[in-house]
Amino acid sequence: MTYDTQPNASHFVDGAYLEDAAGDPIDVVYPATGAVIARIHAATPAVIAKAVESGLRAQAEWAALSGRERGRVLTRAARIMRDRNRDLSVLETRDTGKPLSETLYVDATSAADALEYFGGLAGSLTGEHVQLGQDWVYTIREPLGLCVGIGAWNYPTQISCWKGAPALACGNAMIFKPSEETPLCALKVAEILVEAGAPAGLYNVVQGAGAVGAALVGHPDVAKVSLTGSVPTGRKVYAAAADGMKHVTMELGGKSPLLIFDDADPDDAVGGAILGNFYSSGQVCSNGTRVFVQRGIKEAFLARLAERLAQAKIGDPLDESVNFGPMVSARQREIVLGYIEKGKAEGARLVCGGSVIDGDGFYIQPTVFADVTDDMVIAREEIFGPVMAVLDFDDEAEAIARANNTPFGLSAGVFTRDLARGHRVIGQLRAGSCFINSYNDAPVEAPFGGVKMSGVGRENSKAAIHHYSQLKSVYVRMGRVEAPF
């Protein structure tokens, strides 16, 4: 059995599916064929009001449980997700177009990892005791309250849990708004949490585009907003949250550098560049899309890369032997094609790809440009598609300076057999999530997030706890109070 793509209703609020047909219609399109696979409605003010009201109610009940009790619900939800991994993966593939050969291993799986990890941590969250002579201070780690999560379209299941799991572990409630491009998967996460024992209203899913997101961010009862999205949206959401003095986590875009030195293992370096550019058809925020290759090995690197890319199996994402799928939407494909045209016009050398693949789906070939220079648009702007820019460099200091010459700072990678150099270079790169002789690993145990324009705060790891809780400090005087008058 696989899930129907048409959900029972558009939203999941207060423990049940909820519809309000007065909301703007949203068509859900399967990117591999262009077919409409579901029709839903954006949330109306009435839906948002119900999500907020039930979220506040559930949060009070949930925060009164012990951390261990909350953790038990999250780990139970993780187990259910793993049991249904195939169904959830098929739905993720239909929602996003990413090949099943990927979704089976990284989407519901990574979401379950987050539920399991934060479920495990929930019982260990404590404040501290500070002795001050006879007096003392103790701190209580408290939840923030009602949190809002807003997702991008590339990892709908994963994003819903990377935000939801730490929020819930700390005793918060969450209203999650998926991207309007990929609204289906988060509904299943909400269903599963209720099945695992979460109180109705604790994790609500409401649909809609930017207007619904903005209504949630601006709601006076919302204490925190965590966004995964582009830098322009991040600016707007951060500003709106600031108006209400709300906590934020911003996971935004990138144009990350991948430095390949001439002593790198050639196959590993090519493999890393492929993982950092073509996984999920290049729709990954942390991708290493500026590949700096030391001049002496450039042509050998490009030849090996072209050979490996020729082996990509492009096609029906539900066929498990396929490992390269379509872009999420016709619009995104147009954006990416626009960048490919700019690359050609600016004089970059097209090594392979560069065209759409005929058919109804939104396919585009894995594309590599060489001889890219720092000033070209394809070296400066996030493309969010399967387009790799290869730049040459001569020495380490030059590569580091050029790699850092960007407003973004999400990720960075280095391939070298000289581990001292690996650490030295990574130490100087201004990025939040870095890799040595690897690329794009994102285990829940590691903090994930960017510096500079790529974001604020960290997801995953123990660091996320600090972004979903706050400390109350209590001073306790053991002696008499001495007042001046």
Ligand SMILES: NC(=O)C1=CN([C@@H]2O[C@H](COP(=O)(O)OP(=O)(O)OC[C@H]3O[C@@H](n4cnc5c(N)ncnc54)[C@H](O)[C@@H]3O)[C@@H](O)[C@H]2O)C=CC1
């Ligand atoms: N750093 C990270 O962890 C990741 C970042 N991204 C970034 O996301 C972008 C691609 O995703 P898109 O969905 O196109 O991004 P987007 O910025 O267009 O939309 C992101 C989300 O924000 C919502 N939104 C739009 N305007 C809003 C407003 N004024 N107030 C509140 N919510 C609003 C959208 O409906 C959507 O749910 C890329 O730039 C990519 O780098 C994607 C994945 C991971």
